[in-house]
Amino acid sequence: MPYLLNSPFKKASLNIMKELSNSQLMRYSRHIMLKDMDIDGQEKLWNSKVLIIGLGGLGCAVAQYLTASGIGELTLVDDDTVDITNLQRQVLHHEASIGLSKCLSAKASLRAINSEIRLNTIEQRLAGKHLADVITKHDIVIDCSDNLITRNELNLQCYQLKKTLVSGAAIRMEGQVSVYDMQATTPCYQCLSQHFGEQILTCVEAGVLSPVVGIVGNMQACEAIKVLAGIGQPLIGKLMLLDASDMSINTFSILKSPQCSVCGEIPFISE
Amino acid sequence: MRIMINNIEHLVDNSELVEIIKQYGAKAPFAVAINGEFVAKSNYATTQVQPDDLVDIVSPIFGG
Numbered sequence: 551m552p553y554l555l556n557s558p559f560k561k562a563s564l565n566i567m568k569e570l571s572n573s574q575l576m577r578y579s580r581h582i583m584l585k586d587m588d589i590d591g592q593e594k595l596w597n598s599k600v601l602i603i604g605l606g607g608l609g610c611a612v613a614q615y616l617t618a619s620g621i622g623e624l625t626l627v628d629d630d631t632v633d634i635t636n637l638q639r640q641v642l643h644h645e646a647s648i649g650l651s652k653c654l655s656a657k658a659s660l661r662a663i664n665s666e667i668r669l670n671t672i673e674q675r676l677a678g679k680h681l682a683d684v685i686t687k688h689d690i691v692i693d694c695s696d697n698l699i700t701r702n703e704l705n706l707q708c709y710q711l712k713k714t715l716v717s718g719a720a721i722r723m724e725g726q727v728s729v730y731d732m733q734a735t736t737p738c739y740q741c742l743s744q745h746f747g748e749q750i751l752t753c754v755e756a757g758v759l760s761p762v763v764g765i766v767g768n769m770q771a772c773e774a775i776k777v778l779a780g781i782g783q784p785l786i787g788k789l790m791l792l793d794a795s796d797m798s799i800n801t802f803s804i805l806k807s808p809q810c811s812v813c814g815e816i817p818f819i820s821e
Numbered sequence: 822m823r824i825m826i827n828n829i830e831h832l833v834d835n836s837e838l839v840e841i842i843k844q845y846g847a848k849a850p851f852a853v854a855i856n857g858e859f860v861a862k863s864n865y866a867t868t869q870v871q872p873d874d875l876v877d878i879v880s881p882i883f884g885g
Contacts, residue, residue, distance in 0.1 A: 606885045696885035721884035745852035745862060746881035758884055789859075791879065798828070800877065803858045 567597050568622065574666070578620050584781075591779035592620060598778045599623040601688040603676075603704060605630075605652040607639040607758065608718050609694035611767025612774070614642060617660040619775060623668040624660070625688065628652040629675045639760040675700075682707050690777060692770055693717045698743065705739035708732055709812050714777050715739060718770040723759045723794040725766035728804065729773050729784045732813070736787045737804045740812040762794050822872040838868040838876075847878045854879065 570593055575582065578592045600621050602609050605628040616624060630652050632643040640652075647655035653671035660669055676684055685691055685707050693704050693715060701717070708715040708730070715730045717739055730738050769790070776782040790801045808815050824831055826845055833841055838860065842853065853860050854877040860868055870876060 604885045608885045694885050696883065698881075698883050701883060719882040719884055721882050724882055726882050742852070742859070743881070745859070746850040756884070763885075801857070802854045802877065802879070805859060805861065807861055809861070809863065 567593055569593060570596055574620070581619065586781040587779055591781055594779050595620050595775065596622045598690070599625070599688045600774060600778075601625045601627065601685060601691045602694055603627050603691065603700065604694035604696060605640070605642070605656045606636070606694060606696060607760075607763025608720060608767040608770065609692075610640045610642040610656060611764045612692050612694055612718075612771045613656055613660055614663065615768055615771040616774065617664045617667060617669075619771070620664070621667060621778070623670070625670040625672065625684065626653045626656055627672045627674070627676055627684070628656075629673055639758065639763050641764070677703060682711060685711050685713055688713065690714045690716065690774055692774055693739075694767065694770070698746075702740060702743060705730065705743075706812050709738050709740075716770050716774050716777070718766045720763045720766045721756050721758055723762055725762050725769075725792040725794070726789055727766060727769045727773065727785060727792075728789045729777065729786045731777075731784075731786050735806065737806040738810065738813040741807040741810045742789060742804050744807065744810065759794060762792070765792060765794070822870075824870055824872065824874045824876055826876045827878055833870070836869045836871070838870055839865050841870055841876065842878065845878060850881055852879045852881075853877070 581587050581592050582589055598621050600616055602613055602624060605626055613624060613626060632647045632650050632652055632655050634648055636643055637645065642656040642659040643652065651673050653673045657669050657671055691704060691708050691713055693701055695701055705715060709732045712732050714732065718727045732738060773784050776784045787804055788801050789804055790799060792799050822833060824833055835841065855870065856875050
């Protein structure tokens with residue numbers, strides 16, 4: 551029945567991708583003009599679900615640009631409330647938001663940027679099966695957390711569920727970004743973090759220059775868009791280090807570690 | 822021999838990575854990359870640095 555292949559009904563039933571409306575084609579036209587992105591890439595963004603862990607400095611920058619870029623669905627996870635010391639760098643939270651949940655404060659700012667996308671909030675610290683259930687419902691996970699325990703747990707869950715993890719971190723005038731696609735031949739975050747042992751300093755203890763979290767967060771947003779739209783070469787298996795004091799960027803290769811407790815030859819077995 | 826450590830030139834007389842790390846005074850925790858590639862901790866003891874190698878001693882960052 552070849553005629554069915556050309557009928558809109560058949561097309562709709564074959565292709566569950568949501569198409570962009572005419573006004574959205576105009577709205578995202580500066581993306582669509584990019585040769586590699588085109589309508590196809592923008593439609594992939596519109597059909598994507600992104601999980602953002604942490605709505606601090608990195609999370610605010612990531613969420614702001616992914617919202618403006620037309621990602622179809624964002625889920626924001628943070629159990630914290632807005633404090634006056636956050637306002638220096640966490641640009642989605644405003645003076646009137648002090649005391650409010652970071653999730654709800656960020657959601658209100660994001661809604662003003664883009665009313666079309668779906669915004670979910672989870673005002674809890676996720677772990678274990680609950681975290682796995684949430685990750686499963688998304689296409690990609692962006693780590694904007696502020697501690698090693700969360701980072702390692704996110705990595706473990708993303709590895710087990712084979713979800714791409716876009717990792718970013720910042721302190722003082724330094725930042726780092728990397729992407730882990732959790733494939734058999736590529737490293738995971740633990741292959742890197744095993745070098746470092748326990749957590750040393752947080753932004754609370756060491757300070758952080760405001761625009762540095764913006765730079766790193768925007769790099770994470772950029773990497774997420776590249777992965778979702780299938781454009782460019784994401785930082786898979788590479789660690790990019792930024793030193794804003796002289797604005798130098800160095801990129802290192804992370805080798806897959808055979809002894810890695812998550813992705814190594816003797817894999818981690820969860821309870 | 823001449824090597825670069827964190828983008829600064831150093832003259833070292835020992836080619837063993839562990840000795841170079843010790844002489845540099847690196848304080849744990851850190852990771853070491855040679856010519857842009859991280860070295861597994863288990864390989865530190867057997868890794869030799871070559872003249873003009875670029876050695877980077879990198880501290881962890883976890884802040885968000």
